[in-house]
Amino acid sequence: MSRLTNHLIVISFDCLSSLDFPMLEQLPHFNDFIQNGAYCRYVQTIYPSVTYPCHTTIVTGNYPKNHGIVNNTFLQPGRTSPDWYWHRKHVNGTTLYDEAKKAGMKTAALLWPVTAGADIDYNMPEIFANRKWHHQIPVSLTNGSILYQLDMNRRFGHFRNGLSQPELDDFVLESTVHTIKSKKPHLLLIHFVDLDSQRHYHGFSSEEAKEAVKRHDKRLGRIVQAVKEAGIYDDTTIAILGDHSALDESKAIKLNVLFKKYQLIEVDMKKRLKNWRAFCKSCDGSAYIYLKDPSDKQTKEVVNELLENLLVDEANGVEKIFNQEEATAMGADENCSFMVEARHGFYFNEDIDGSVIHHITEKDVRAKRYTHACHGYSPEKEDYTTLLMLAGKGIRQHTVVPSMHLIDEGPTFARLLGLSLGHTDGKVIEEFFSLSPS
Incomplete structure (x- = not known):
């Protein structure tokens, strides 16, 4: 299968909603994707619409019942803080990053859910110390790429303030920019949580949430600039997505x-x-x-x-x-x-x-x-869809796909890289693609 792009960067802005679209049109970097790329404003999420099942669906093209990540946390009645589905070993079947690695591509992931212990070249998994005797640094290091994480923490750890936002996303951004410029991965998965956190603790339409969307626009601009500085802009596709909305x-x-x-x-x-x-x-x-x-x-x-x-x-x-x-x-x-x-x-x-x-x-x-x-609500709830934007190599400009499902994103991303996820619940959205493979 021919590749449509040489580098795919998937940026998840957790809790980015279809309802945010009018605001995105007013922000320079998001608007550039809207005007010059392709997008679907109405992407139906999965059930339950929580972060870990959603992000696993994005990289597998399957529903939770099939990929196995059925919730954020395990069923552990009586435990004050249940363990999360942090580890790749809990995912049934293959993933986008597995297939990319098999094809000899360089892979990277920054705080992408359910990637602890995954075979990813440069992996900073989303995992946290969940026992009194655990410490965050060794927990993170032993579940991802040790030297890579040590390097990112040495360079950019001063941006972080524990798990607090927006500082954590600022750390992820700086690590992302450096990774693009120094590693030039063929597949890069990035997870930003600022907006989701603000909505949880201040409300969906709060000023804090609006400020987070503005910060995300600046982060997007920094990432695009890094791609240009890395000299791979003409060979790169960037996907921007949300995983669910909120109420x-x-x-x-x-x-x-x-x-x-x-x-x-x-x-x-x-x-x-x-x-x-x-x-x-x-x-x-x-x-x-x-x-x-x-x-x-x-x-x-x-x-x-x-x-x-x-x-x-x-x-x-x-x-x-x-x-x-x-x-x-x-x-x-x-x-x-x-x-x-x-x-x-x-x-x-x-x-x-x-x-x-x-x-x-x-x-x-x-x-x-x-x-x-x-979030976590039924995808059939009114005004509860998320969105997907694509721009760059292999993408047909000025294209609007009226509607699609979250399960379609994995197969579509795989097709861009000339890969296949095998039999999936979702399908490839061919309308996004230009007809000139690399």
């Missing part, structure tokens, strides 16, 4: 409080989870309901009745209930017993204490116990 919320639904009331969850003397028959695993705007014993028909009937009762009153915040077959048909985890979708203004929380419906306060948000906006 404001003011109430948290704590189904595990309800399950505890009906003795489906047991706690010890210190009110810590001791045992469970049913557990609500949050995906923010949606949630999985798991049974410890999936064949326990009695528990399943009790849970189903509890959920159906919640539907009666909109104040309970539950909009839809999906059974296992329906959730799987939407691409979600086939091992869940139910999946529930929150109404506008609500999201799901895993706490087992307090009231079933918690009204979120500013104090809650400042303490980062709750948020002002989140």
Whole structure:
């Protein structure tokens, strides 16, 4: 298969929404892509629409049920901070970076989710210390490219302030610019989180979120300039994308409080989870309901009745209930017993204490116990699409694709590099391409 480009740079601006498009048109670097490249303003995300499943879909072309990353975090009832799906080993099948490496291409990734331990030449994975005895530096180093990460930290570590934004994205930007100019990778995956963080803690349309979009425009400009300075501009394609949108919320639904009331969850003397028959695993705007014993028909009937009762009153915040077959048909985890979708203004929380419906306060948000906006909702929610922009080698200019799905991005990126991801849930969007292969 012929290559349409020699270098592909994929930039994920986490939580970039279709609703941001009017603002992007007013910003110089984003507008340059809109005017001179190709784009799809309405990209339907996946279910659940949370970051790790989304980014794995982007590089595999598959739904969560097939690639295996069904949530951000593992089902670990009782653990205060569950582990995340950080590692490549959890992904089923191949990925864009695997196929690029097999083809002899130089690969790089900066904080791209689910790449810890991946076979990537220059890899700074998104992973954090999640145990009291862990330290961030060795955790990062041992799960990525050691010498590369040491070099980036030596050069640009002063930009960073832990995991705080926008400083973390500033560090990622400087590392990206240096990587482009010094390594010239054939495939570069970059994940920026500034906008997502601002929306979570300040609201979807907050001034903080708008300022993050403006910062992203400047970051995009720096990346384009680095490509030019590296002397590979004419041989490079740049893809800009979001993984999901977000919705404001003011109430948290704590189904595990309800399950505890009906003795489906047991706690010890210190009110810590001791045992469970049913557990609500949050995906923010949606949630999985798991049974410890999936064949326990009695528990399943009790849970189903509890959920159906919640539907009666909109104040309970539950909009839809999906059974296992329906959730799987939407691409979600086939091992869940139910999946529930929150109404506008609500999201799901895993706490087992307090009231079933918690009204979120500013104090809650400042303490980062709750948020002002989140994602994870059904891709069928209104005004909930994300977007994709492409420009550079192999891309047909002044092209608008009316709509597509997140699952289509991986196969499309693979085609640009002359690669194949094999059988995928998504398809190649040929309309983006010019007809002159390299």
